[in-house]
Amino acid sequence: MGKPLKEIYNEQKDLRDKMYLFSLFGSMAMVLICAVSMVVEGNRLWTVIFNVGAAIVLLILFHLGFVKGKKGIARTFFIYFVNMIVMPYLFYINGGVNSGMSIYLLAGLLIIVLSEHGVKRYIALILCAVFHVASIMVSYNFMSEQAEGKDLPVLVPDMDSFSEVYDTAISLIIVGVCMGSILILLFNAYDKEKKNNEELLNTLAEIAITDELTGISNRRNMFNYLEMHDELFASENRYIAMIDIDQFKKINDTYGHLFGDEVLSRFGNVLQAQNEDSEVELVARYGGQEFVLLFNADSKEKAIERIENIRQQLKKIRIEKYPDVNLTASVGLVLCNKHTNLTMLLKDADDCLYEAKKAGRDRIISSL
Numbered sequence: 001m002g003k004p005l006k007e008i009y010n011e012q013k014d015l016r017d018k019m020y021l022f023s024l025f026g027s028m029a030m031v032l033i034c035a036v037s038m039v040v041e042g043n044r045l046w047t048v049i050f051n052v053g054a055a056i057v058l059l060i061l062f063h064l065g066f067v068k069g070k071k072g073i074a075r076t077f078f079i080y081f082v083n084m085i086v087m088p089y090l091f092y093i094n095g096g097v098n099s100g101m102s103i104y105l106l107a108g109l110l111i112i113v114l115s116e117h118g119v120k121r122y123i124a125l126i127l128c129a130v131f132h133v134a135s136i137m138v139s140y141n142f143m144s145e146q147a148e149g150k151d152l153p154v155l156v157p158d159m160d161s162f163s164e165v166y167d168t169a170i171s172l173i174i175v176g177v178c179m180g181s182i183l184i185l186l187f188n189a190y191d192k193e194k195k196n197n198e199e200l201l202n203t204l205a206e207i208a209i210t211d212e213l214t215g216i217s218n219r220r221n222m223f224n225y226l227e228m229h230d231e232l233f234a235s236e237n238r239y240i241a242m243i244d245i246d247q248f249k250k251i252n253d254t255y256g257h258l259f260g261d262e263v264l265s266r267f268g269n270v271l272q273a274q275n276e277d278s279e280v281e282l283v284a285r286y287g288g289q290e291f292v293l294l295f296n297a298d299s300k301e302k303a304i305e306r307i308e309n310i311r312q313q314l315k316k317i318r319i320e321k322y323p324d325v326n327l328t329a330s331v332g333l334v335l336c337n338k339h340t341n342l343t344m345l346l347k348d349a350d351d352c353l354y355e356a357k358k359a360g361r362d363r364i365i366s367s368l
Contacts (some may be wrong), residue, residue: 008066015189019114020075021066022185027082027111028058036091038162054086075115076124083108083128088135105132105234107179158265211285213261214268216275222284222292226342232294233345238281239303239334241293243310246328246361255322262319263288263327270313292349299368307331307364330356333366 005012005025012018035051058078065074087108112124190320200223207220217225232238245251245267264285271283271291282294293310297303311329319325332352339345348367356365 003365011360012195015186015193016115017071017116018185018189020071020078021062022181023079023111023115023262024058024062024065027078027086027183028055031055031086031090033059050089055079057081064151076120079112079116079124080128081138082111082133083124088131091135091139105135110131110179119151166287182242209297211268213264214285215265216268216271216291217282217284219285219287223342224287225282225284226294226345232336233339233341235296236299236335236337237296239295240334240336240345241295241307242286242305242332242346243251243291243293243356244330244353245289245314247329251325251327255325259319259322263317266317266319267291267314267327270310270317272312294336300366303368304364307333311362311364316325328362329362330363333368334357335368336368 009018009021012021025139031051035048035055035206039048060082061078061081065078066072083105088103091242093106096266106115109125109129112119112121112128116124191223209217209224211218240326245263248260251263268285271293274280274283274293274295277295278297280293281296282292284292286292293307295306296301297306311331314327317327330353332349334345335347336345339348352365352367360363
């Protein structure tokens with residue numbers, strides 16, 4: 001059971017492949033409509049058979065390109081088949097320059113521009129353009145009046161006024177619908193590509209500021225944020241905490257780095273939940289097993305309460321493979337407005353953290 005045509009179209013990642021597929025079925029529709037038009041106009045049966053045969057060839061090219069996967073061969077054959085066989089043939093039997101078929105020759109060149117690429121596009125354009133010009137010149141010399149005057153065979157039949165108007169009108173409608181559809185496809189593809197690019201840029205921007213393992217802000221974003229907010233040194237209720245998971249190197253050496261990564265990831269979830277509180281401004285991984293939390297609190301007691309709550313949540317973390325491992329953290333907590341620059345602020349927090357480690361770990365030391 002073959003795939004639906006819409007699904008095949010949506011599977012094409014390259015816009016040229018989408019245009020080629022559309023041009024293929026557009027050409028197929030054109031030759032079939034021309035076949036019906038020829039029946040209405042009373043043309044010979046063999047001309048109708050040619051158009052139906054051309055539609056079958058185009059169907060085979062679709063199978064070769066989109067079922068067998070040989071798009072390059074199928075595309076090249078399609079371009080030359082349409083421009084050097086189908087279009088000239090229809091041009092000759094439909095009145096040549098007296099009909100609307102000249103529009104089809106132009107449409108054939110547009111198909112090359114939309115479907116082919118690289119050097120092959122320019123080669124095909126030059127060859128087919130020269131061929132079309134030659135076809136127009138030949139059709140003029142082999143129309144009934146000119147051909148009879150030069151004792152040449154009549155290759156282009158005469159058309160009465162109604163047939164000329166009818167054929168031109170049909171040609172304009174068919175080519176107009178095809179060109180309009182192509183433009184719609186191009187704009188839709190552009191809009192989709194633009195949307196995909198915007199989503200990709202947003203994703204890249206998010207990746208650039210997010211720590212991959214923990215899902216919280218990374219060190220770069222932390223510094224960018226802190227450097228942009230000089231007012232934090234003037235606030236009386238802004239606190240910054242530097243949190244370090246105790247004995248993390250020993251944990252890695254004893255239980256392996258995968259276990260250590262799982263610890264960091266779980267603790268990252270704990271810190272990520274802090275972002276749901278409007279009082280928390282920034283949660284970031286400072287590096288390794290160290291984390292930074294910037295938040296607002298009405299008092300020193302409230303600030304310590306928040307950090308203690310985080311420490312207790314860390315203690316509750318149990319990794320399935322080693323459920324007996326107890327996790328603790330040491331914290332350095334400082335008030336932002338006691339400092340005049342970012343370097344001093346982070347150094348004070350780091351010094352407090354060092355004191356917490358020195359005092360036996362698993363505790364909060366502050367300079368408040």
